[in-house]
Amino acid sequence: MEKFQSREGLVVPLDRANVDTDAIIPKQFLKAIGRTGFGPNLFDEWRYLDHGEPGMDNSKRPLNPDFILNRPRYRGAQVLIARENFGCGSSREHAPWALQDYGFTTIIASSFADIFFNNCFKNGLLAIVLDAKIVDELMKESMTTEGYRLAVDLEQQTITTPGRKEIRFEIDPFRKHCLLNGLDEIGLSLERADSIKAFEAKHRAVQPWLFG
Amino acid sequence: MSAKTLYDKLWESHLVHEDSDGTALIYIDRHLVHEVTSPQAYEGLKLAGRKVWRIDSVVATADHNTPTRDWDKGLEGMRDKIAKLQVETLDKNIKEHGAKAYFPFLDQRQGIVHVIGPELGASLPGMTLVCGDSHTSTHGALGALAFGIGTSEVEHVLATQCLVAKKTKAMQIRVEGELGAGVTAKDVVLAVIGKIGSAGGTGYSIEFAGSAIRSLSMEGRMTVCNMAIEAGARAGMVAVDDKTIEYVRGRPFAPKAEQWEQAVAYWRTLHSDPGARFDQVVELDAASIMPQVTWGTNPQMVAPIDGRVPDPAAEADPTKREWMERALKYMGLAPDTPIAEIAIDKVFIGSCTNSRIEDLRAAAAVARGRQVAKNVKLAMVVPGSGQVKRQAEQEGLDKIFTAAGFEWREPGCSMCLGMNEDQLSPGERCASTSNRNFEGRQGAGGRTHLVSPAMAAAAAVTGHFVDVRTLS
Numbered sequence: 001m002e003k004f005q006s007r008e009g010l011v012v013p014l015d016r017a018n019v020d021t022d023a024i025i026p027k028q029f030l031k032a033i034g035r036t037g038f039g040p041n042l043f044d045e046w047r048y049l050d051h052g053e054p055g056m057d058n059s060k061r062p063l064n065p066d067f068i069l070n071r072p073r074y075r076g077a078q079v080l081i082a083r084e085n086f087g088c089g090s091s092r093e094h095a096p097w098a099l100q101d102y103g104f105t106t107i108i109a110s111s112f113a114d115i116f117f118n119n120c121f122k123n124g125l126l127a128i129v130l131d132a133k134i135v136d137e138l139m140k141e142s143m144t145t146e147g148y149r150l151a152v153d154l155e156q157q158t159i160t161t162p163g164r165k166e167i168r169f170e171i172d173p174f175r176k177h178c179l180l181n182g183l184d185e186i187g188l189s190l191e192r193a194d195s196i197k198a199f200e201a202k203h204r205a206v207q208p209w210l211f212g
Numbered sequence: 213m214s215a216k217t218l219y220d221k222l223w224e225s226h227l228v229h230e231d232s233d234g235t236a237l238i239y240i241d242r243h244l245v246h247e248v249t250s251p252q253a254y255e256g257l258k259l260a261g262r263k264v265w266r267i268d269s270v271v272a273t274a275d276h277n278t279p280t281r282d283w284d285k286g287l288e289g290m291r292d293k294i295a296k297l298q299v300e301t302l303d304k305n306i307k308e309h310g311a312k313a314y315f316p317f318l319d320q321r322q323g324i325v326h327v328i329g330p331e332l333g334a335s336l337p338g339m340t341l342v343c344g345d346s347h348t349s350t351h352g353a354l355g356a357l358a359f360g361i362g363t364s365e366v367e368h369v370l371a372t373q374c375l376v377a378k379k380t381k382a383m384q385i386r387v388e389g390e391l392g393a394g395v396t397a398k399d400v401v402l403a404v405i406g407k408i409g410s411a412g413g414t415g416y417s418i419e420f421a422g423s424a425i426r427s428l429s430m431e432g433r434m435t436v437c438n439m440a441i442e443a444g445a446r447a448g449m450v451a452v453d454d455k456t457i458e459y460v461r462g463r464p465f466a467p468k469a470e471q472w473e474q475a476v477a478y479w480r481t482l483h484s485d486p487g488a489r490f491d492q493v494v495e496l497d498a499a500s501i502m503p504q505v506t507w508g509t510n511p512q513m514v515a516p517i518d519g520r521v522p523d524p525a526a527e528a529d530p531t532k533r534e535w536m537e538r539a540l541k542y543m544g545l546a547p548d549t550p551i552a553e554i555a556i557d558k559v560f561i562g563s564c565t566n567s568r569i570e571d572l573r574a575a576a577a578v579a580r581g582r583q584v585a586k587n588v589k590l591a592m593v594v595p596g597s598g599q600v601k602r603q604a605e606q607e608g609l610d611k612i613f614t615a616a617g618f619e620w621r622e623p624g625c626s627m628c629l630g631m632n633e634d635q636l637s638p639g640e641r642c643a644s645t646s647n648r649n650f651e652g653r654q655g656a657g658g659r660t661h662l663v664s665p666a667m668a669a670a671a672a673v674t675g676h677f678v679d680v681r682t683l684s
Contacts, residue, residue, distance in 0.1 A: 015534075031292070031631065033252065035255075045652045088510075113444060114414055172378075189371075189372040190262075192228070195237070200373070203226075209471045211266075211268060
């Protein structure tokens with residue numbers, strides 16, 4: 001996993017609640033066996049006017065001009081703001097892969113679905129929960145101000161608006177540590193291999209039917 | 213010692229390590245693997261030069277993108293070559309890395325991972341059980357801690373037999389009283405989601421309790437726990453009772469002989485202690501639950517069969533109002549339309565929510581002696597597993613369905629998520645026993661209404677939603 005770089009990014013407001021992972025990346029793209037290349041199909045059904053299938057040349061497909069990501073002023077956005085329960089539904093990790101592949105580094109919402117939230121952090125994608133009122137403010141500012149950018153500082157746990165307003169966010173310390181250092185969580189867990197083995201031996205003695 | 217919830221007991225009995233901030237390493241007993249969310253995990257494992265920690269914890273099958281017909285043509289008959297490569301990749305990965313059991317495409321015991329786990333006794337009470345699929349909460353019906361994970365976590369479990377997690381809060385949902393005739397587990401869980409919302413369970417593990425839950429069969433409890441994720445919960449579970457133990461007894465991977473006695477003695481402790489504290493308790497009156505039908509693009513958008521499509525104009529919250537308006541536009545429905553006047557184009561009976569033998573019996577009881585309505589283009593029944601299919605055929609259910617004009621298919625996830633050819637076309641409206649009515653879920657532009665198997669069969673034979681209780 002790459003280290004999370006604190007930086008400024010262009011913001012795109014996706015003014016919707018309950019955005020599910022089927023919408024983030026439709027099922028026909030889950031047939032891939034790699035982790036990369038999902039960006040062009042992010043929000044596929046909302047983003048294009050035709051029906052997308054794997055293997056299509058996405059650059060030739062008709063874009064839906066009404067979908068916010070397609071508006072020229074939001075091109076190259078790195079920060080996505082959405083309303084509550086973002087990422088609900090399927091556990092598909094293709095959803096954060098697609099968001100990241102598109103170029104997003106940070107997703108801000110008033111709440112996230114549990115599995116999606118976990119999946120983001122496993123891939124170095126920062127998911128930030130902010131109070132619904134603040135999300136509403138940022139959403140409106142980013143709609144009315146062209147070129148609206150937010151500076152995300154993970155170390156300090158702050159977001160700074162173009163008007164120099166600083167907003168603090170909370171993050172689990174372990175997740176912050178992993179993100180800042182680009183740590184491989186499996187490697188960290190394997191440092192406890194002896195504890196796992198000791199637990200396993202005890203567990204096997206008590207519930208032998210779970211083994212074999 | 214203080215009174216513990218079932219969740220406390222399951223959590224504590226699998227705790228390998230816990231940091232002072234609550235970040236924990238928990239041990240995983242059973243890892244169910246399927247073709248769609250595992251290839252990148254095995255690839256990651258290989259790239260890092262790591263091995264599977266405990267091969268005998270892995271049970272695998274191909275279910276998500278496999279076709280439900282033309283099985284006689286074999287693997288080569290899979291027309292979707294990208295999907296075929298994914299199925300073959302699972303074959304290759306299991307061959308290379310090993311598993312306790314593998315039921316590949318075309319195997320007699322292949323089936324939806326959440327159907328075959330309990331059916332084989334591969335999912336047991338007291339286990340921690342994970343799978344790269346959100347509906348893993350199904351297995352909590354056995355008194356297990358079961359939840360869905362992403363592909364990175366699949367790799368983590370393969371490599372370490374553990375997951376990094378924090379304990380969730382505990383919620384108890386009590387459904388007390390007697391369910392009316394024709395009201396099923398699916399109606400109960402849809403009513404629950406309608407009440408608490410699709411994010412109402414976020415940050416919680418839910419224990420379903422109360423006399424109405426205890427009265428449900430194991431299969432009904434699986435339906436309820438299956439959809440705990442649709443309320444946003446990490447896991448759903450039901451305490452172990454006699455029904456649990458009788459369900460598990462004699463299954464192929466269940467413990468045998470003296471280990472069985474030992475296991476049962478332990479399993480009998482798997483319930484919340486009297487006085488155990490929950491962070492939240494929600495109560496529902498079973499007698500007030502009607503057959504349910506969803507009208508929107510999220511499972512919480514649900515109404516009783518005698519209800520109407522709501523009017524967004526009556527919603528005060530602007531975000532919610534906009535959400536409802538979008539949903540009605542997508543669904544092609546006008547506010548205040550009576551649910552029972554909504555006509556359908558297709559019917560899907562299947563999925564990890566409702567494809568077990570009881571579900572098929574309930575649907576067949578309605579279909580028997582009737583005909584699929586003329587306006588219904590396709591009504592299909594997709595059994596949850598090879599075993600369910602054979603049992604249904606022994607009972608003659610397949611004949612009832614085909615005589616009524618339903619198609620009888622091979623097992624798999626099928627039109628629940630439409631990864632294979634079983635999909636809705638744009639604008640088609642479907643009565644579906646599956647679990648998600650999201651935009652495009654069953655096919656781009658498709659319109660899904662979630663219902664119970666009996667209600668789906670009733671819609672099939674009348675051509676529109678109807679209170680199944682008025683048919684017989």
